[in-house]
Amino acid sequence: MTGLAVGGAEVGGLEVGGLDEGSRAVVVDRPGSHRLVRRDVPAPGPGEVLVRVAAAGICMSDRELYDGRRDAGYVRYPVTPGHEWSGTVAAVGEGVDPALVGRRTVAEGFRACGRCERCRCGETSLCTAGYAETGFTEPGAFADHLTVPAQLLHPLDDAADLRAAALLEPAAVVAAAVRAGGPRPGERVAVVGAGTLGLLAVQLLAAYRPAELAVVDPRAARGEQALAFGASAALAPDEEGAVAGRFDLVVETAGAPTTAASSCLLARRGGRVVLTGMFTPGARGIDPVHLSLSQLELRSVFGAPSSAWSDAVRAFGLGLLDPAPLITHEFPLERFGEAVALVGEGDPATGKVLLRP
Template identity: 80%
Template sequence: MTGGPTDRAVLVERPGAHRLVTRPRPEPGPGEVLVRVAAAGICLSDREVYEGRRAPGYVRYPVVPGHEWSGTVEAVGPGVDPGLAGRPCVAEGFRSCGTCERCRYGETSLCTAGYAETGFTEPGAFADRLLVPARLLHLLPDGSDLRAAALLEPAAVVAAAVRAGGPRPGERIAVVGAGTLGLLATRWLAAHSPAELAVIDPRAARAARALDFGASAALAPGEAAPGAFDLVVETAGAPGTAASSCLLARRGGRVVLTGMFAEGATGIDPVHLSVSQLELRSVFGASSAAWADAVRAFATGLLDPAPLVTHEFPLERFAEALALVGGDDPTVGKVLLRP
């Protein structure tokens, strides 16, 4: 390919089929920036995209995946502050319209103009570079650890869950699930001085990791007492964890569902919900405000995702990297692609 600079990208052409392509380097249009990718995380949603299990309407093939990423602004388009060039950054994934009722209310992850998200319907970060609207950027301090910053997307989801749950000092808190979201939530909730912070996961080795992130106890599901917690933050998205999380909350307690559930998940008992007078919230992605919370926590050192990263691969080894995600190996944490 000739006629100008080129970039590489992992293109998922259809479920189960991908290739590493060389394409003309994107050029930023009005209101856009071109970001050189430093690191991009792989999560279960990316595996769902590859395997064709993502819900219809929430992916558009062919697609370059990659919604968890960090990088450096390399070029700006017309109408964008040229001072952004050279700045380390992350960016919100949802391409919210900014003008609908939900956006004007600050709930940008619930934009009613139609679903559009980097890495699912728009080209993502499993590439050397990507284009994003400048209005979605969140700048990082110079010298930031961009390897760790690639986890600010799941950190923003956790920030949304913490906003929804409203933890108070001295409360008894449970986190269900000890994956990336669960461990980030544990770190964040530990900063709210809980009297008890239990992490519940059937995988003992993964649950034990939470002790290094501020948990006071690592429990198997059967070891957690029903009705023992003021706040329960569910992060696993397993078939039964929505219902079981509600059973862990005390009467009048609060439950936040953060995991992404698939068809066939166990329903929540409406009798228990009403009799116990539970406050139940769910989280889908992260609003601009939650992103700002996550970036601030990262910049001030309150939240350091770096210990979660266990594996790094070049773009050429995408298939090998993807195969590690979602398995039972307790030594596998967050897997990154490093263009």
């Protein structure tokens, strides 16, 4: 994959680099094997933009991809990972507004077709044309540059913090969960898990002015951070029994083996539960007797439709969502192996890990 650099040529009307610069990318050839390559700066095709990456987050899905634990239908090796990212439009392809050049931006990861019934109904994360996602089946942002369809962009304010904006992908997933849960002011709300998704959920849910906003997580430091973000109580899992059946809305974000079932027990009769964490085989099942007798409304979220992305970007622009305090580690592309090894190791001091090309 090593190739000649563009060498001062113009791509979409913009000079993109000198002969010796090119564009670097992390390539995972197969589980457990990666390399940093230098290649030509990718040229945007018709309807596409070229983005200079500012920051890219590493999440558990990326760790699963690297370890070979991601479902085979949701990854295509070799691949450049990176689905959580922010950057600046460097060039545009044919048919794309040239005014986008220089804009700070993020973009949706799912490459929805825009034509199937689900897409036409606004459910772009349920596109029936087949799964395709930046960083899993399409080249991602663990690179200096990437190309994406212009229709997936969500431009940011000129002064937007691109370091923090790299977390707008998980924020969009949380925004999808909040939409599914339909919080109303004055309700009692619980968030299960205080990782990246959980702490972003606390920020978004706090904007609805709940009467209570409790967070359940075994890590005391994460509970303290949740309180700083607007939670009214931080509970350990062994304290769940005291508040069982209390909450109007429960948003599960942990994806731990027991949290789907325990989240249902936290909800009041007739309450709502949204499952956002990514569960692995062997997770404890939800008691169908409890589910039916309690008349729970149960939803799940995988990724985010365009509408949720709009919600997250809007909340970020208004200052209702501040992902920056969640970032604890930053690495250059050359240290990808070290960076990915931190993710999922259980150290409570490790929050969001970024790559900074």
